[in-house]
Amino acid sequence: MTRVFSGVKPTGHLTLGNYLGAMRQWAAEDQRRSDALFCVVDLHALTVDHDPARVRRLSRQAASLLLAAGLDPELCTVFVQSHVDEHARLSYVLECVATDGEMRRMIQYREKAARERERGGSVRLSLLTYPVLMAADILAYGTDDVPVGIDQTQHVELARDLAVRFNQRYGHTFVVPRATNPAVAARVMNLQEPASKMGKSDDVGPGIVYLLDEPDVVRKKVMRAVTDSGREVVYDRQARPGLANLLEILAACTGGEPAELAGGYDSYGALKKDTAEAVVEVLRPVQERHKELCADPGYVEGVLQEGAGKARAMARPTVDAAYRAIGLLPPVNAAR
Numbered sequence: 001m002t003r004v005f006s007g008v009k010p011t012g013h014l015t016l017g018n019y020l021g022a023m024r025q026w027a028a029e030d031q032r033r034s035d036a037l038f039c040v041v042d043l044h045a046l047t048v049d050h051d052p053a054r055v056r057r058l059s060r061q062a063a064s065l066l067l068a069a070g071l072d073p074e075l076c077t078v079f080v081q082s083h084v085d086e087h088a089r090l091s092y093v094l095e096c097v098a099t100d101g102e103m104r105r106m107i108q109y110r111e112k113a114a115r116e117r118e119r120g121g122s123v124r125l126s127l128l129t130y131p132v133l134m135a136a137d138i139l140a141y142g143t144d145d146v147p148v149g150i151d152q153t154q155h156v157e158l159a160r161d162l163a164v165r166f167n168q169r170y171g172h173t174f175v176v177p178r179a180t181n182p183a184v185a186a187r188v189m190n191l192q193e194p195a196s197k198m199g200k201s202d203d204v205g206p207g208i209v210y211l212l213d214e215p216d217v218v219r220k221k222v223m224r225a226v227t228d229s230g231r232e233v234v235y236d237r238q239a240r241p242g243l244a245n246l247l248e249i250l251a252a253c254t255g256g257e258p259a260e261l262a263g264g265y266d267s268y269g270a271l272k273k274d275t276a277e278a279v280v281e282v283l284r285p286v287q288e289r290h291k292e293l294c295a296d297p298g299y300v301e302g303v304l305q306e307g308a309g310k311a312r313a314m315a316r317p318t319v320d321a322a323y324r325a326i327g328l329l330p331p332v333n334a335a336r
Contacts, residue, residue: 002204004030004176005117005143007039010058011048015190016067016209016279017198018285021149022254027070030147033200036076037311038066043081043088047127048116064300067210068289077314079307081137085313090136092220093322095129097166098158103128107154135159140315141176150187151197153179170325173318191225194241211286215280222246222276233265245267246275253278 006026008018030036040062043054044235059080072080081087103109109131113123126133138146138159146156165175190196192207199208206221213221221277228240235258247258250271254261265271293300324330 002034002144003038003142004088004145004147005039005138005141006030006037006147006175007137008062008066009041009044010055011045012058012199013210013212014062015188015211016230017149017285019069019211020188020249021286022147023066023069023071025064025147027072027078030145031071032043034145037259037314038071038078038145039081039311040066040079041081041107041134041135044072044130048112049121049122051064053247060295060297061302063304064067064290065286066292067300067303068121068286071309073303074297077301077307077310079311080304083304084315086140086312086319087133087175090140090322091124091129091133092302093131093164093319093326094136094139096326097162097169097171098129098132098135102161103131106131106158108151109191114211125271131155132162135162137176139163140318141311142318144175145180146177147180149197153181163267166322166325169325170322173322173325176198188252188320189241189245189287191221191245194226207247209279211283212290213283215284218281219276222279223272225272226325227268231267233254233262233268233271235259235262243271250275250278251284 003028006022008014010156011304014023026036026038042055042058042059042132056274061079063268066078067073110165112127116123116127125146134155135158141160146159149155156177160176160178163176164260167173167176188198190198190205190207191209192205206224207226209218209221225246227240227242227246230240233243233247234240235244235247244258248258250261251258253275265274320330
């Protein structure tokens with residue numbers, strides 16, 4: 001059976017982009033056709049300045065939303081990254097295989113580091129090396145497929161490179177994974193800045209639709225979305241990015257095709273109205289299930305505890321094998 005691994009980072013409230021670009025596919029397809037693990041990657045949230053209490057709160061919320069989106073612990077493994085030590089254990093070993101040049105070529109590192117410097121802040125070493133931790137997340141489980149947004153594909157390519165390099169130098173240890181991207185809405189863009197991803201780390205702004213936004217808030221944000229000059233409704237990602245973003249969101253919510261949907265509208269207002277209602281309806285069952293889970297926190301905690309135990313059991317043999325292969329002496333009790 002194909003093994004799938006993916007995760008969400010609790011650096012902000014999860015957005016419509018997280019749901020349409022990843023979470024919905026995980027629930028509808030990936031957990032049903034594969035041996036799947038889905039993780040709240042909380043260690044990654046420590047790469048920038050953060051409030052510890054907020055990270056904990058957002059981690060719980062992210063776990064609840066993964067379950068609310070349809071992940072079933074009977075079908076897949078849901079857990080928190082920091083609850084499984086093998087992620088950090090393997091990360092250091094892979095840092096000994098990665099190069100400084102590889103890290104500095106990572107697009108997200110360059111973008112995030114530039115933003116930190118613009119704010120007058122310092123750039124943490126972990127921001128440079130976190131793609132190696134992401135590689136460890138993936139490789140520890142013998143992952144075949146990594147369903148990610150297009151912006152994360154470069155990091156999966158790094159995981160592939162590190163797996164191949166390790167296998168060649170120290171003996172075959174890791175499965176070489178591949179990235180998989182959904183065909184539509186793989187990257188939902190900011191409603192006010194259609195050249196930028198709808199990112200949860202942005203935290204505020206009328207261009208971001210959060211999964212827990214009230215229906216009227218969703219409608220207001222979509223109706224105020226930036227479009228483009230001209231009046232004709234056409235699908236052109238390059239020339240009409242704002243309009244294309246709305247059409248892709250509508251397509252993802254309704255199961256249509258952006259170009260075909262464009263032909264059914266003669267005004268931006270009508271398109272915005274239908275898109276807003278489609279988003280409200282897509283989010284409604286997620287929000288209702290999330291309310292139920294918030295009323296039963298013991299259930300979520302139990303899922304995470306059981307998931308961590310399953311994940312640990314899956315990861316440990318691979319990580320132990322990597323330690324032996326690279327030349328580390330096994331503990332005395334393990335050697336007997």
